[in-house]
Amino acid sequence: MTNILDKNIQNALFNYILGLGDDRLILGHRLSEWCGHAHILEEDIALGNIGLDLIGQASAYLSLAAEVENKNRTEDDLAYFRNEYEFKNFQLVEQPNIDFAYTIVRQFFFDVYEGIFLEELAKSKFEQMAGIAKKSIKENIYHTRHSRNWILRLGDGTEESHVKTQTAINDLWKFTGEIFSENENDNILINENFAPDLKPLKSKWNEIIKSVLNEATLEMPENIGFSSGSRSGIHTEHLGHLLAEMQIVARSFPGAKW
Amino acid sequence: MNQSEEEILRLLENVFDPEIPVLNIVEMGIVRSVNIVQNEYRIEITPTYSGCPAMHTIEKDILDLLNSHGIKNVKIKRIYSPAWTTDCFSESTKTKLKEYGIAPPVINIKEEFLKINRTCPFCDSDKTKTISEFGSTSCKSLHYCDDCRQPFEYFKCI
Known part of the structure; x- marks a missing residue:
């Protein structure tokens, strides 16, 4: 299918799938940083498992992106040999772990988005991309149960857990605007029924977040100003540090195998 | 070197999931198709979970097994659609899992969440x-039995 696409659409698809891969690769890497550090063994394993699912999904999207691009690059080239400004992941997912509350709030915001988004992406006319989305839907159900349950326990837990969770929500809120924004690249694909229109989905996300935060005795922040630009390569200072750690082995020993 | 597609499939029943060594990759539904096209053996496999780390081992095991039978020109492709699901586990597969000490999946993911106790x-x-x-x-959750006081694993519905 990829070799009969119009050049414009092919390019838009490549950028779009790259964004999907990058979101999951970067968030998966962030979760992997918890290995050996979580407060209980079961949680250490849970974060590792969720990170693994996300990195697996990233691998599928990046392989497909490489196939669509058709320039002899592999998923590993895309993951390890691109620079910061070439990454298209949401700024939300590159935010550092800081503490367990930040990690869970970041995850919860992403998981709820993912649940809504995947249902729509699974209807894409581009079957290979829809196939990866369908594959991830049930994985996301487990992820969302995990982060949602933690939001409830942390928010409605001790005073300390409540304050830390509310602080994380307030700090991360400004990164939630762009997860439902659309650019010209997206519009090309929306017109072709290759990508879903995100605008109607934002209110659904807001409703779910609001009801869970409410149940957890937490407050929804006000929409004062949102940070954006990640799909065009604009990132916060945290991504560069993450990439340095993630890419150093591959860049120091290109093509190494063990 | 002239095995049919059917014979290749039978051979692949000798490759076991490295994480659940009582189940082979054919009965698990990991092998999706075997096609011989112009002397090339094309095998499509699908992961149980997107990030299943056993896929690398499974690919290597398939290559090693077929190579040892003189089949060299093998191409393995990973596919994601239709998504792998535990819904298609046969009763005999579930019995094998249980005998191995892993609680088999209940009918589907919706029922799984309704029934609280495994x-x-x-x-x-x-x-x-x-x-x-x-x-x-990725495919298992952890539980504890209050009657026989044993921890056990459950194969999650997906």
């Missing part, structure tokens, strides 16, 4: 509790 694979008791929905591998 059944202990050792004593069939329902007096169990969930320790964690994430276990030693």
Whole structure:
């Protein structure tokens, strides 16, 4: 299918799938940083498992992106040999772990988005991309149960857990605007029924977040100003540090195998 | 070197999931198709979970096995659609899992969340509790039986 696409659409698809891969690769890497550090063994394993699912999904999207691009690059080239400004992941997912509350709030915001988004992406006319989305839907159900349950326990837990969770929500809120924004690249694909229109989905996300935060005795922040630009390569200072750690082995020993 | 597609499939029944060594990759539904096109053996496999780390081992095991039978020109492709699901586990597959000590998946993901207690694979008791929905591998969760006082794993519905 990829070799009969119009050049414009092919390019838009490549950028779009790259964004999907990058979101999951970067968030998966962030979760992997918890290995050996979580407060209980079961949680250490849970974060590792969720990170693994996300990195697996990233691998599928990046392989497909490489196939669509058709320039002899592999998923590993895309993951390890691109620079910061070439990454298209949401700024939300590159935010550092800081503490367990930040990690869970970041995850919860992403998981709820993912649940809504995947249902729509699974209807894409581009079957290979829809196939990866369908594959991830049930994985996301487990992820969302995990982060949602933690939001409830942390928010409605001790005073300390409540304050830390509310602080994380307030700090991360400004990164939630762009997860439902659309650019010209997206519009090309929306017109072709290759990508879903995100605008109607934002209110659904807001409703779910609001009801869970409410149940957890937490407050929804006000929409004062949102940070954006990640799909065009604009990132916060945290991504560069993450990439340095993630890419150093591959860049120091290109093509190494063990 | 002239095996048919059917014979290749039978051969692949000798490759086992490295994480659940009582189940082979054909009965698990990991092998999706075998096609011989112009002397090339094309095998499509699908992961149980997107990030299943066993896929690398499985690919290597397939290559090693076929190579040892003189089949060299093998191409393995990973596909994601239709998504792998536990819904298609046969009763005999579920029995093998239970005998191995892993509680088999209940019917589907919706029922799984409605039924809170997993059944202990050792004593069939329902007096169990969930320790964690994430276990030693992506496909399993951790539980504890209050009757026989054994921890056990459950193969999650997906």
